[in-house]
Amino acid sequence: MKKLNKKETSMQVVDMTKGSPVRLILGFAVPMFIGNIFQQFYTMADTMVVGHSLGDNAIAAIGATSALYSLIFRIAFGMNNGYGIVVSRCFGTHNEKELRQSVAGMITYNTVVTLILTAIALVFLRPLLVFMNTPEAIFEQAYLYIVILCAGMIFTICYNMFASILRAVGNSRVPLYFLIMASLINIALDIILVVWLHGGVAGAAAATIAAQAISAVLSGGYLVKNYREILPRKKEDFCVPKPLRRDLLSTGIAMALVESLVDLGTMIFQRANNMLGEATIAAFTASRRILETLLEPVCTIAVANSVFAGQNLGARRPDRIREALKKVLVLEVLWASFAALGIWLFGGSLIRLITGSENSQMIQMAVSCMRIQFSFYPVLAILLCMRDAMQAIGFKAAPVASSVIELSMKMFAAWRLIPRMGFLGTSITEPVTWVLMTVFLMAAYMAGRRKIFEPLSRNKVQE
Numbered sequence: 001m002k003k004l005n006k007k008e009t010s011m012q013v014v015d016m017t018k019g020s021p022v023r024l025i026l027g028f029a030v031p032m033f034i035g036n037i038f039q040q041f042y043t044m045a046d047t048m049v050v051g052h053s054l055g056d057n058a059i060a061a062i063g064a065t066s067a068l069y070s071l072i073f074r075i076a077f078g079m080n081n082g083y084g085i086v087v088s089r090c091f092g093t094h095n096e097k098e099l100r101q102s103v104a105g106m107i108t109y110n111t112v113v114t115l116i117l118t119a120i121a122l123v124f125l126r127p128l129l130v131f132m133n134t135p136e137a138i139f140e141q142a143y144l145y146i147v148i149l150c151a152g153m154i155f156t157i158c159y160n161m162f163a164s165i166l167r168a169v170g171n172s173r174v175p176l177y178f179l180i181m182a183s184l185i186n187i188a189l190d191i192i193l194v195v196w197l198h199g200g201v202a203g204a205a206a207a208t209i210a211a212q213a214i215s216a217v218l219s220g221g222y223l224v225k226n227y228r229e230i231l232p233r234k235k236e237d238f239c240v241p242k243p244l245r246r247d248l249l250s251t252g253i254a255m256a257l258v259e260s261l262v263d264l265g266t267m268i269f270q271r272a273n274n275m276l277g278e279a280t281i282a283a284f285t286a287s288r289r290i291l292e293t294l295l296e297p298v299c300t301i302a303v304a305n306s307v308f309a310g311q312n313l314g315a316r317r318p319d320r321i322r323e324a325l326k327k328v329l330v331l332e333v334l335w336a337s338f339a340a341l342g343i344w345l346f347g348g349s350l351i352r353l354i355t356g357s358e359n360s361q362m363i364q365m366a367v368s369c370m371r372i373q374f375s376f377y378p379v380l381a382i383l384l385c386m387r388d389a390m391q392a393i394g395f396k397a398a399p400v401a402s403s404v405i406e407l408s409m410k411m412f413a414a415w416r417l418i419p420r421m422g423f424l425g426t427s428i429t430e431p432v433t434w435v436l437m438t439v440f441l442m443a444a445y446m447a448g449r450r451k452i453f454e455p456l457s458r459n460k461v462q463e
Helices: 021-054 056-064 066-093 096-131 136-151 153-168 173-196 200-226 242-274 278-294 296-314 318-355 360-374 377-392 397-421 423-462
Strands: none
Touching (some): 021 056, 021 173, 021 296, 056 066, 056 136, 056 200, 056 278, 066 242, 066 296, 066 377, 136 200, 153 173, 153 200, 173 200, 242 278, 242 397, 242 423, 278 318, 318 360, 318 423, 360 423, 377 423, 397 423
8 A cells, every 4th residue: 555655745744753742732733723713703703793783682692502503513523523533543654545535434424414414403493492491582583593504504514624634634724824814704794794784693693604614615625726645536535444434433423422412411501591591691601702712722732632642543652642641731731720810810801892791790690600610620621631632542432421421410400500509500510510521531541541552552562
């Protein structure tokens, strides 16, 4: 089989099997972090423009759909992240044929998943919003917002797939450039459609879909033009061997289960939260926007480390995987501690800036929620880093089991904590869940690491 040699191609790739682990991971993570921050502008721009132009009820309408929207889309996102791990492993082995076949399998499975998810979402959105106790005062706005997003699902999934392929071979810069451009277009369209043309929440949703369509088209075109060596060239490339198909599906499904179980729990959790009224929904939505934005450094370093781990797993270098994980955990906890301090000092100002609200009750609830949750932010950082790393090196059951813990906790919160404790129950549920999941994952990693690493070390010695 022909070996992939980056010197013989025009591709911009990064081989993470050699060199300083931290330098490679940070070099890979920084462009991806900037890209993810701009991606957060999609939702942040919606919240700010809608909040300042249309008021708290419009923010609540967007927030009331966030868990449902996340559940639908993150099934596909989770599968793409799983496929990307397999592609990075194939890249780590430098096997060109297998690399093309893994990309072919990724394209095939994405096509099927996109068609199924779009059809299911459009048919069942209204009854799902009813199930989630969406308040009548904001129901139609919430439905209109999410139905537009779901109708444009193909663009969101295509961008995610193209970006995953590029990241799997070490290129995190190009997806950033397209995403920055799309984010700026999204902000401009938000102003045009919502403020100038008075398009309401429908205008905000249309702006998001248009921006995502642009990023998908540009990244797809770049991939075809510059990465032909790793893309399927003929029908035979789509005849993916059974072991590779099984690896793609098992890794993709495991990642999708992690994401979907998390978001199913969040949807049930939000169903209970929606019963507390529009002000509570707006407070929780605003606090989540800030949490998600400040979570980006943690998430991007965790994803970069998973790509590093995937390539080094393919190269049979468990020593590099272990070394990188230890150092990355330190970086994650340092950032999380810094962000938590910032929230305690400036949380109220951030809420006012984002929402433009003068509702003191809403602002107080949002700040209280953030202070509770960010106090446990370092635990969440460890959780995300461990989960991504374990998925990359072959732990499939433990990350899924950790998501079952999260689902169970959120179901318990919806059944007991929120009805009895109100918004305090909403605020404390996730921190408690993060602690339980982190303890479980650390125990699973300590118990199973030898089974993963020792065969790699033996094979390396034999070679």
